[in-house]
Amino acid sequence: MSKTLILKSSILGEDSASGMLTDHYIAQLDEPNLNVRDLAAIPLPVLDGRGAQALRGGENLDEQQRHLLALSDQLIDELKAAEHIVIAAPMYNFHVPAQLKAWIDLVCRAGVTFRYTDKGSEGLLTNKKVVVITTRGGLHKDTPQDFITPYMRTILGFLGITEVEFVYAEGMGMGGSLREQELNNAKAHLSRLAAH
Structure with a gap:
């Protein structure tokens, strides 16, 4: 399996700024075998009550639940195999896209990617580096309206991943010169990361 996992989540297709920046980063990586998963192009199911039951396993699962459990296992295997993870997380209505949240819900599994201890939860995925590329329509960084940065840092830390770089x-x-300057700054940041 590839050691680099790329997760795209924009619903904007070719007009996606986060997708364009992710492609810019991919082009500079010295990694011939990337695992790119476009969560908008091939959406994952939204977790519901029956799905939550499926993720707990057991012998009494129906075919649809077994399929969901197998999908979760596949996503977790991809995550475990990756040493380097790139997550495109554009801001939609102040949070991550539903497509990315669906992935998160399928990889956060007690006893598999985290466990509960007498001291609280403990992430089981370690020795991984994550780059989160987050684009926003407005200006939200370092303000109370930026829910993405603390959320992604929390959820990744919950899984045991603490080496996280935000772009x-x-x-x-x-629009205008501000948009162009922000994209250029992000590209430069990604170029520096790719060089290391």
Whole structure:
């Protein structure tokens, strides 16, 4: 399996700023065998009550539940195999896209990617580096409206992943020179990361 996992989540297709920045980063990586998963192009099921029951396993699962459990296992295997993870997380209505949240819900599994101890939860995925590319229509970095940065840092830490680098491109909806400058700054940041 590839040691680099790329997760795209924008619903904007070719017009996606986060997708363009992710492609810019991919082009500079010295990695011939990338695992790219476009969560918008091939959406994952939204977790419901029956799905939550499926992720706990057991012998009384129906075919649909067994399929969901197998899908979760596959996503977790991809995550475990990766040493380097790139997550495109554009801001939609102040949070991550539903497509990315669906992936998160399928990889956060007690006893598999984290466990409960008498001291609280403990992440089981370690020795991984994550780059989160987050684009926003407005200006939200370092403000109370930026829910993505603390959420992604928390959820990744919950899984045991603490080496996380955020790359921001803001003002995408504001156009003009601000948009261009933000994209150029993000590209430069990604180029520096790819060189290391």
